[in-house]
Amino acid sequence: PSTPIPPVTSCGAQSIAGLEPVPGGAVQKINQDRAIAIYPFNGDKACFLGGVFDGHGRAGEKVSQYVIDTLPEELASHPSIKEDPGEALRQTFMSVDASLADHVDASVSGTTAVACLVRGNHIWLANSGDSRAIMCRQKPKSNKLVAHDLTVDQKPDTPAEMKRILSLGGHVTPAGANGSPARVWHNLRGLA
Template identity: 35%
Template sequence: MGCVHGKCCGRSPKSLDGDNGEFQDLGKYTCHGKHILANRSLDFVLVPSKNFRLEYSALTERGYYPDAPDKKNQDSFCIKKNIQGNPNVHFFGVFDGHGHFGTECSNFVKNRLIEILSGDPTLLDDPVKAYNSAFLSTNEELHNSDIDDSLSGTTAITVLVIGDKLYVANVGDSRAVIASKDGNQIISKDLSHDQTPFREDECERVKLCGARVLTVDQVEGKSDLSIQTWGDEETEGADPPRLWVENAMYPGTAFTRSVGDSEAERIGVIALPEVLTVQLTPNHLFFVVASDGVFEFLSSQTVVEMVSRYTDPRDACSAIAGESYKQWLQHETRTDDITIIIVHIKELSNVPTSLM
């Protein structure tokens, strides 16, 4: 959802051109027929310690804002293989910038987070501690950089693969989802939980830090200020509760954690991630890492079912981006930036292998 100041987007589908999150224009977009990533080979990486491989693809598409057609894509992503030279350690991350300098914040965090994480000698011994340290250090560096992050920043959803374990670190309202086979069904499981005022624990935490939690209508005097229940994101997404400083109409963030947003830090917005650990099993088929441009109108289960229809993650990326774009235009006059990484888990078995 970003902040009340909006996200910077433009109109033109883009796709991955290398593992650093850069992209190239591939012409007319379509969610049917051949995928728009067909001119590049399918990417994969081996995890030799557990004798399986990951096949993956990614796509980022600028949003469509009719009032600002030249706005930049504020999403970015990072795919980094063989962290610290270790063939069993790999990283996948999506970063959703917001505010006037959202693009700059997103790209700064994309680059520095993985650099700091890769340089941490404790990474393999204590991945959770290393994650926490990397996020907080990146946040501090962003504050001290030449980028004005007072009312700009980025969310971050990242997956670190270490052998057959996933470490999922989330800051904000993007999402990671894993798919499991259960008999004849494929079931989705969220690997992150959106950090927004809809969550009672997060709402109370920021209130204790001095945040006013109100919708835009409430701040503008159109709704009763005493109302402090907002339903859920599915039904109240059009005017969500936001965070405001006392007696002012800023920063208006619809999330409770981010990297950057130095003004919002005064009222409880923090860069400390929530980290979830997942032990992979042969029933796990794939995982998805995506910005809220995908999940605003598509449920986790819908996304998993769409991915399962395609053997090639390039096709699945294109189909989901296309459906997300369609859903946005059915509900809004614009679309958000849309970024998705799909990672298939191939040939994982229960057969023991040598330790890392």
């Protein structure tokens, strides 16, 4: 659904990259995270597209890169982008997911995704996985900002999501004692 927001007067993006050193100075893991901040989006100065994509698995960086390379263009050309941006965003998420396997070996890799499309004083959101959109609002008569979740994390160890996964023939391994998250196992599009 559309959520009214104050008019957008500016937008921006910031990223602080880093790595964890390991013995011998080798880089152990490739950064698999990607983000987009596109203004104006689709040639419209009242429109902004932002998103965060947290790749995971052996080729997570390739999956998240494919999504940021593909999603904005597909969304911009979607036939419903002007009349029904929320539906256009939902269908574009599904289309990009469906085309992924033809372009990247995603058999043991993937990405979470959260994207927001802002036009004027409305925002439309789509998410998959546990990347979350939040909005900060200023408390009345105060300079204090309060964060409000705009999306619900889709985690395999929550009862509703586990039920959905199991009903599709998937398998969920529980979170590990070492802090590793619960995992979904089955090669079906849309399962994880």
